[in-house]
Amino acid sequence: MTAPQHPQPPAPQAPAFAPEAPQWTGGYLSPIPVRKATLADALASEWTKIRSLRSTMWTLGVMVVLVFGIGCAIAAAATTVDNNGSERDMSALSFGVFGVLLGVICVITLGVLTITSEFGTGMIRTTLTACPNRARVLTAKAIVFFLLVFTITLVSTTLVGMVAESMLQGQWTDRTTGEMWLRATVGVSLFVALIGLLALAVGTLVRHSAGAITAMLGLMLLPLVMSMFMYASALSEIKKYLIQYSIPYELFVLFASGSDGPDSSGPMGWDPVWIMMGVVAVAMGGAYAALMKRDA
Known part of the structure; x- marks a missing residue:
């Protein structure tokens, strides 16, 4: 008499997805597809950072209030001034x-x-771990910051110009041309955004908020302050140079009537934008070099 035969269980079959399943190699295996990071990824990251910071909202919000509020307030005050039919040597955009x-x-x-x-x-450190390419990180910060400041400044200066011209009702608008509109809006926006890039470069070099902001304010105001104490005739040329190439003076040049600046011997027309481009190029070059060589 033979023992009953028990049916053998079928051999387990591999699932259909087994040939494509990832193999365990002893480390962490991410289920997310991995690809090489690009500049677009860095731009998206920096945009997320800058729009989520409270400092962005406060600083740019105060900037809009200052540009629009003060510009409109001074234009409104100018409407109460009686020019007795005389021609004004300035435009409403000024x-x-x-x-x-x-x-x-x-x-x-x-x-900064x-x-x-x-x-x-x-x-x-987290930023550079996620994106080890330091040049890409600084480039993304510069692009996002430049475009943001340029856009907000362009909108603000355009609105101020429109409101000022409507308030003055032709008292200052005889000299307003398309070239003046372009310099007072696009030119000024480029200039202000370039100053922001210069601050970004100085912040990268100094790596300290208070120190970098102080350095930038000194760069903006020190030439004018120094010129106030140059009474000697031997220093007249230096005094004139400091005034003509200071940031406030160059802003006045961009808002000035015609192609000439307040002083035709100094920068005029679009010169302030080109000068600031050169300064920013040098500063950003130093910022790239410092970020590449120094530890985070």
Whole structure:
């Protein structure tokens, strides 16, 4: 008598997805597809950072209030002045310069904080771990910051110009041309955004918020302050040079009537934009070199 035969269980079959399943190699295996990071990824990251910071909202919000509020207030005050039929040697667009001068301080502050806040909190280590290409990180910060400041300044200066011209009702608008509109809006916006990039470069070099902001404010105001104490005739040329190439004077040049500046011997027309481009190129070159060589 033979023992009963028990049926053998079928051999287990591999699931259909087994040939494509990832193999365990002893480390962490991410289920997310891995690809090489690009500049677009860095731009998206920096945009997320800058729009989520409270400092961005406050500094740019105060800037808009200063540019628009002061420009419109001075234009409104000008409407009460009786010109007795005389021709004004300025345009309605010129009233925007007073608000922009104060708004530049907000741009400088935000430009510095864009990079120094990460050095202060140690977040820069996380940023450079996620994106080891340091040049790409600084490039993304510069592009996002430049476009943001340029857009906000362009909208603010355009609104101030429109409101000022409507308030003055032709008293100052006889000299307003398309070239003046372009310089007082696009030119000024480029100039202010470039100052912000210079602040970003200084912040990268100094890596300290208070120190970088102080350095930028000194760069903006020190030439004018020094010129006030140059009474000697031997220093007249130096005094004139310091005034003509100071940031406030160059802003006045962009708002000035015609192609000439307040002093035809100095920068005029679009010269302030080209000068600032050269300065920013040198400063950003130093910022790239410092970020590549120094530890985070």
